[in-house]
Amino acid sequence: MSIADSFLKDFHHVATIGATEHRGVERQAATEKDRETRDWFVAFAKERGWRVDVDGVGNIFATVEFVPGAPAVLTGSHLDSQPRAGRFDGAYGVLASLHAAAEIERRVRAGELQPNYNLVVVDWFNEEGSRFAPSIMGSSVYTGLMDREEILAVRDLEGTSVREALDGIGYLGTGEGPRELAGYAEIHIEQGRILEREGIELGAVDSSWYTQKIDVEVLGEQSHTGATAMADRRDALVAAAQIILMARDICAEFPAESLVSSVGQMTVEPNSPIVVNSRVHLVADLRANDPAIVQQARDTLMERFQEVAKREDVEVVARDFDIRPNRYFPQEGIELSERVAKDLGFSIRRIQTMAGHDTVPLNTATPTVMLFVPSVDGVSHCEREFTKDEDMVNGLRGLTGVISEMLTGALDGVTYPGTAPEGSGSGSASGEGR
CATH class of the missing domain: 3.30.70.360 (Alpha-Beta Plaits)
Structure with missing residues (x-):
């Protein structure tokens, strides 16, 4: 089975977990349906012999070790959702990262790629912030922007704490993710109309709104x-x-x-x-x-x-x-995305994100790259959210190329976060929101 077919098979299977009547999903953080998707993630990793660690705020890390003791390139997104949400937001980035990692491992074992770093796929806890506020919890704790004990004490509207909820689904871990990073890459649906309207296959995110x-x-x-x-x-x-x-x-x-x-x-x-x-x-x-x-x-x-x-x-x-202040992504990462897209024959444009993503805190800790793929009608955080299979596969190929370059040192020595282009804002904003 090709990487594209394998990815699509898994993506559409995971979309059945917590499925709603109008082809959306509901998997709010640390609920039973969130646990089911987490279990699927862990099983995918363990079937391939990857080490799995869960940290003290519920982030899951699957490590593909290439160079023992070396820093890691991180890639991933989140599996939790908003209430009655779309099946693409977050989950697409996690599934694409898992399949990109599997393909990269195949290439390394075949002698087609010589990495300098290890590769770690992550499912960040509570990116959405619908059950527990604020959003982007797991990645913010990981990068030191939020205090773990304070976050574990946060309660939902029913009075359940983050600590109790994670413990209840078996994902209050004692491990940790990689502490030395060589970069982070994430792919996401745009949640806006720009790429679809302009007929462009990929977006290279250059900044986030205040x-x-x-x-x-x-x-x-x-x-x-x-x-x-x-x-x-x-x-x-x-x-x-x-x-x-x-x-x-x-x-x-x-x-x-x-x-x-x-x-x-x-x-x-x-x-x-x-x-x-x-x-x-x-x-x-x-x-x-x-x-x-x-x-x-x-x-x-x-x-x-x-x-x-x-x-x-x-x-x-x-x-x-x-x-959250404006964050600017390193110019070198944007240019890397553009080179990879060109090599693959994909159109690409620079684009802003109005939403928060896990890339925003990660960009404070390591050189970070974010890619977008088109969203039909720009609709998100609802059951009508949709991205075409071909666009998801294009994004998977782009992400695989970006991670491969990062593993061989493409972003070594890059300063993070990036800075604003002189004299202007950056690319057009996307109409998304978190």
Whole structure:
């Protein structure tokens, strides 16, 4: 069976784990369905004789050893998903990395490639951040951007901690991933329309947008919806509704498409049909390529939230949360992707990511390369998410080529993270989001 056929067979099989009725998946972090995909990952590695390690925050590392004691090139993505999500986001990158590693091992054993480094495939824990916030947990702990003990203490809406959830599915490990790295490579669906619209086969990610979230708690007073006079109500949900609209409408005050913002999660208490709600918790998400735009929007919203508090006689407690600066990927890695694409006969263009990916924290620890493949209609984080088989296979071939070059030292001595191109932003933004 060819590498393409083997990859597609495995990809479509893994998509049956946690499958939803409209061909999506639901495998939120550290749930039973997440465990099933993790078990599949481990079995794939062990069948090939690769060593498997699970670290203390649930990241899984499968090591293909070529040079004992040498640093490692890491490649991978994540297997967890959003609720009722698409089957491509994250999982494509993990499956492509596993099959790229298997093909590279074949080439090494056949004497076609002489690596300087070992190769490690990783499934990062809780990249999505839907069950446990914030997102990009596993890779951020691995790179030292988040504290492991603090993350293990994070609880979901049901009160279960990360530690308890990982222990419950058997993936609270005691091992560790490679501590000396020669680079990291990841491939992902674009989750935007640019590659599809322009008919381009691969995207070389050159930078990520500035991101910040605002954690908002609205505190009113619980009372009877029928018996409480309108003038006496301190309705937290009414105030929260205004805040949600403010978070959306702020984008219209800046140049078109320069800022995106939304509220994606909200909890309401006591959430009874005959009770005025006393508490609402929500998270607003602001993103722009220019940090000054995010800061200005953030400051304006903070002022307006307090105006709502005064008008509705409630308390609004808002705090900054999960702030991520722009990250620039090393120029040498971008050029490597372009050379590999040219050798394979693929079209490629430079592209930004508006979303967070595991490449963002990894880029602070080692030279990092990220590739995109087209997404049909740019739709993601929903069951309609789709990427064609041929595009996935093209991406697999591109990733295999990039990793092969990295294993032979293509990014040796490269400074990370990269820096912004002089005088401009980088490639066009993709309409994706995490």
